[in-house]
Amino acid sequence: MSDQATNTLQAPLETALADTQQKRPAFLARLLAQPSTVLALFWVLLLVVVAIFAQYVSPYDPNASSVMRRLQGLSQENLLGTDDLGRDLLSRAMWGARVALLAVTQAVLPAMLVGVPIGLFVAYRGGWWDRVVMRLVEVEQAIPMLLFAFTFIAIFGRGLTNAMLAVSLGFAMSYLRLTRAVVLAERPKAYVQAAEIQGYSTLRILFRHILPNAIGPIAVQTSILAGVAILIEAMLSFLGLGVSTGSPSWGAMLDDARRFQIQQPLLSLVPGAAITLTVLSFNLLGDGFRDAFNSDLIIPKRKKGSIPAAVAPEPDAPLTQNSTATSDAVLALNNVSVEFPSYSGSFQRVVSNISFSIAPGEIYGLVGESGSGKSMTTSAILGQVPKPGRIAGGSIVLAGRQLVGLPERQMSRIRGREIGAVFQDPMMALSPVHKVGDQMIEGLVRHEGISRKQALARAAELLDLVGVTDARNRLDDYPHQFSGGMAQRAMVAAALICKPKLLIADEPTTALDVTVQKQVLELLLQLRGTLGMSVLFITHDLAVVAQLCDRVGVMKLGELVEEGTTAQLFANPEHPYTRQLMLAREMLDGPAGKSAS
Numbered sequence: 001m002s003d004q005a006t007n008t009l010q011a012p013l014e015t016a017l018a019d020t021q022q023k024r025p026a027f028l029a030r031l032l033a034q035p036s037t038v039l040a041l042f043w044v045l046l047l048v049v050v051a052i053f054a055q056y057v058s059p060y061d062p063n064a065s066s067v068m069r070r071l072q073g074l075s076q077e078n079l080l081g082t083d084d085l086g087r088d089l090l091s092r093a094m095w096g097a098r099v100a101l102l103a104v105t106q107a108v109l110p111a112m113l114v115g116v117p118i119g120l121f122v123a124y125r126g127g128w129w130d131r132v133v134m135r136l137v138e139v140e141q142a143i144p145m146l147l148f149a150f151t152f153i154a155i156f157g158r159g160l161t162n163a164m165l166a167v168s169l170g171f172a173m174s175y176l177r178l179t180r181a182v183v184l185a186e187r188p189k190a191y192v193q194a195a196e197i198q199g200y201s202t203l204r205i206l207f208r209h210i211l212p213n214a215i216g217p218i219a220v221q222t223s224i225l226a227g228v229a230i231l232i233e234a235m236l237s238f239l240g241l242g243v244s245t246g247s248p249s250w251g252a253m254l255d256d257a258r259r260f261q262i263q264q265p266l267l268s269l270v271p272g273a274a275i276t277l278t279v280l281s282f283n284l285l286g287d288g289f290r291d292a293f294n295s296d297l298i299i300p301k302r303k304k305g306s307i308p309a310a311v312a313p314e315p316d317a318p319l320t321q322n323s324t325a326t327s328d329a330v331l332a333l334n335n336v337s338v339e340f341p342s343y344s345g346s347f348q349r350v351v352s353n354i355s356f357s358i359a360p361g362e363i364y365g366l367v368g369e370s371g372s373g374k375s376m377t378t379s380a381i382l383g384q385v386p387k388p389g390r391i392a393g394g395s396i397v398l399a400g401r402q403l404v405g406l407p408e409r410q411m412s413r414i415r416g417r418e419i420g421a422v423f424q425d426p427m428m429a430l431s432p433v434h435k436v437g438d439q440m441i442e443g444l445v446r447h448e449g450i451s452r453k454q455a456l457a458r459a460a461e462l463l464d465l466v467g468v469t470d471a472r473n474r475l476d477d478y479p480h481q482f483s484g485g486m487a488q489r490a491m492v493a494a495a496l497i498c499k500p501k502l503l504i505a506d507e508p509t510t511a512l513d514v515t516v517q518k519q520v521l522e523l524l525l526q527l528r529g530t531l532g533m534s535v536l537f538i539t540h541d542l543a544v545v546a547q548l549c550d551r552v553g554v555m556k557l558g559e560l561v562e563e564g565t566t567a568q569l570f571a572n573p574e575h576p577y578t579r580q581l582m583l584a585r586e587m588l589d590g591p592a593g594k595s596a597s
Contacts, residue, residue, distance in 0.1 A: 030292040037288030040281035047278060051098040058091040062248040071264040081266045083256055089270045095248035096271065099160065100278060103233035104226045106164035107171055111225070115175025116218065120206045122176075123183035127387075134180075137173045145170040149232070153241050160249075163236050164229070171225050178221050182214040190429035191439075194494075197382055197421045198443035199412035208442075212433040216293030220286045227282035234275050250275050329357035329397075330501050330534040331381070336394035336404075338373075338380050338558075349392065351376050351558045358502065363528060363535040365549030365566070367542060367581070373558035374538045378504055381536075382419065383411040399501050416443040420495030422488070424507040429491055430479040437475025440494040447498050455497075462493040465530070466523055488520055496531065506538040521548050542581060546570060554578045 032038055050057060059079070066086035073081050080089040122130045140148075145167060152166030153159075186192060187210070195205045230250075237251030250271040257267030338351040351373045358364045366374050379385050381396055383403060396403040398418060403411070415421075423429040431439060440462075441455035456475060463471035466489040479487055488508060495503055509520050521544065528535060537549055545552055545566060552569045554562040554577065562575040573579045 027292055031288055034288050034291060036284050037292075040284035040288065043277060043281040044285065047097045047101065050094050051101045054094045054098050058088075058094040060088040060091045062087060062092045062095040064088070071260060071267075073264065073266065080270050081264060083253070083264075083267055084260050089253075089266060092248040092253060093250070093270050093274050096250040096253060096274065097278075099237075099247065099249045100230050100233060100274075103160060103164050104229045106161060107167045107229040107232070108222060108225050110165070111168045111171030111175055112218070112222065115172035116179045116211075116214075118172075119176040119179025120183055120211060123180040124187060124202065124206055124210070130180075133176075137176055140170070140173050145232070146235070149236065150241070153236075158241055160233065160237075163241060164233065167229060167232050171229075174225065175218070175221065178217055179214055182217055183210055186210050186213050190423045190425060191431045193384070194421065194423065194429050195431075195442075196384060196412075196415070197419070198416035199414070199446065200442065201412070209431055209434075213431070215433075216289065219289045219293070223282045223286035223289060227279040227286075230275060230279055230282070234271075328360065330360050330362075330399055331536065332357040332395075332397045333377075333381070334395045334397075336377070336380055336396060337392040338376050338385055338389060339392040340389040347392065349558060350389075351380065353394070354555075354560050355394075356553050356560060356563060358534045358536060360534055361528060361532045362551065363524070363537055363549045365537045365539060365545040365552040366555060367539055367545055367552060368555035369540055369581075372555040374540075374555055375506060376558075377555070378421075378506055378536070378538060381504065382415060382421065383408070413447070416500070417447040417498045418500050419502050419504060420498070420500040421504045421506065422491050422495050422508045424509075427479060427484065427487055430487060432479055434478075435475065436477055436479060436482065436490050440475070440490070440497055443494075444497050459493070459497060462497055463490065466490075466493045466527070467519075468493070485519055489523065492520075492523065492527070496527065496533070499531070500533070502534050502536060504536045504538070507540070509539075509541075509544065524548065554581070 031041075064087060066082075069078070069082050069086040070084055071082060072078055072086075075081070078088050078090070080093070082088055083092070118133065122133045148170060149163055149166040153162055156162045183206075192205060192209060195209050200208070233249070234251030234254065237247075237249040238255045240255065253271035254268055257264075257271070260267055334355050336351065336354045337349055339347040339349045342348045354373075354377055356364065356366075366377065368374055376385070376389075380391050381398075381403070383406065385391060391404055394404065398414070401414075403414070406414075430436065437456055437459055440459040441452065444450065444455045444458065445452060456472075459475055460472040463474060468474055468486055468489050474482075474486075474490075482490060491508075492503075505524065508524075524535060524537075525548065527533065537545075539545060549566050551565050552563065553560050554569070554575065556577045562569070562573065562578045569578065570582070573582055
């Protein structure tokens with residue numbers, strides 16, 4: 001296609017991009033866009049206000065009785081009538097809101113504070129912790145909650161607090177199960193692994209990275225359990241096991257109404273309507289929270305201000321700059337093996353006797369089909385072999401320091417500071433609920449102890465270096481506001497922010513289209529020249545290896561079967577498996593010299 005035709009096609013696209021941008025509404029905007037949720041929220045907020053200021057807004061003292069005014073209907077003095085003792089029903093319903101919300105607080109808040117942290121811990125830790133705790137949870141859940149509450153009241157006595165604490169224990173188990181399920185879903189994701197590589201503590205990973213992604217389900221669960229707590233409080237008070245006799249509770253009002261239902265129907269309608277509307281409102285809030293958290297709604301919004309100029313494409317970089325391993329290697333592996341226990345009780349090796357080294361400023365490619373052991377070798381270097389796997393032998397030396405056998409606390413200081421990592425799917429490697437800038441500077445603040453302002457300034461410089469336009473303002477964006485290519489550039493910048501000696505790029509172009517792949521590869525070559533960093537490039541794409549790497553190691557079934565410079569490997573592959581890979585590649589893309597860049 002000619003340049004004129006290309007410009008003709010690109011002009012309308014650039015104009016459209018300049019005129020509009022896709023913006024996802026804030027959570028509150030998505031929540032308030034649902035009419036039923038707005039009504040439910042209004043009712044709950046009204047109850048909160050009435051409960052707090054009941055002594056000021058209620059027409060009468062809820063316990064003030066008058067025999068002369070008993071069982072009256074609607075009147076100017078008593079808008080909703082009176083009960084069998086002449087007490088004002090509207091005032092008692094208002095004070096009953098305070099009892100209901102107190103019950104919600106006593107049942108839900110302790111349950112959340114206990115269940116959520118335990119759920120986070122057992123799911124993240126796994127093993128015996130998870131199995132033992134979950135068996136105990138299943139035993140508790142097998143006991144009906146009301147029966148458990150009755151037992152608790154029988155031991156500790158009647159009263160709202162005792163009853164709600166018993167309910168709270170059951171709610172805590174619900175929170176535990178829910179949080180555990182969310183963590184098990186989030187734990188394998190790349191952004192958690194990226195946080196571990198940065199050397200963050202377990203508590204920080206759990207509460208700073210994983211917990212925010214569980215806020216949605218927890219909020220929905222909280223709204224539902226709030227409605228359940230109100231129902232249980234009303235039920236216990238109706239049975240005389242909740243609040244003390246005479247206290248203005250909706251359940252107690254229903255108990256009083258059952259004896260005089262025929263004389264005064266409003267006696268049951270007032271508390272019944274209050275319970276129904278409140279429980280329904282909490283359930284509708286739960287649905288609203290769920291839809292707002294899961295909504296993918298976007299609104300076209302005209303972009304304010306001028307549009308930054310596009311970055312001009314850089315000229316093609318040279319394919320390779322051949323070098324050989326030296327004695328002062330940045331990384332050196334010697335006979336590294338990784339093994340996992342088998343069902344028979346013995347250990348099965350998945351990586352066997354891997355040896356290679358990477359010189360300063362060198363890009364070393366590790367290639368092979370899926371399952372050949374490339375990523376497991378990377379995990380061994382990072383000290384992140386999944387349990388119950390282990391490094392069975394060999395040495396891994398980074399800049400003269402032995403990594404095998406290093407305690408986790410010391411490895412956490414190395415990850416992120418001396419070894420950076422970039423993963424294949426940037427949208428999965430970046431936490432969706434944190435700003436890009438915050439994720440970039442966490443490792444810098446932790447490892448170097450500089451201020452947030454200084455860290456953001458360095459992050460902006462790196463984003464600009466990797467080709468992200470308007471870098472300082474983009475730090476405040478969330479990952480979904482980045483394209484795939486820009487998100488991968490941000491991942492590269494985050495991996496380099498502490499100026500590591502080694503960058504591990506684990507198939508960083510797999511999830512990107514061909515054009516963006518080329519840009520990322522050029523970026524790595526440019527950064528190698530600018531920063532002098534060493535790169536371990538994991539891939540199964542020989543075409544990428546031909547463009548990028550100085551030396552190459554070929555893996556098959558957990559073994560390094562061939563190693564050499566890129567030129568040697570493509571000119572004269574010695575191992576039959578390497579020749580098969582070359583042949584398969586040529587069938588798809590043609591000879592190496594004619595591959596598309």
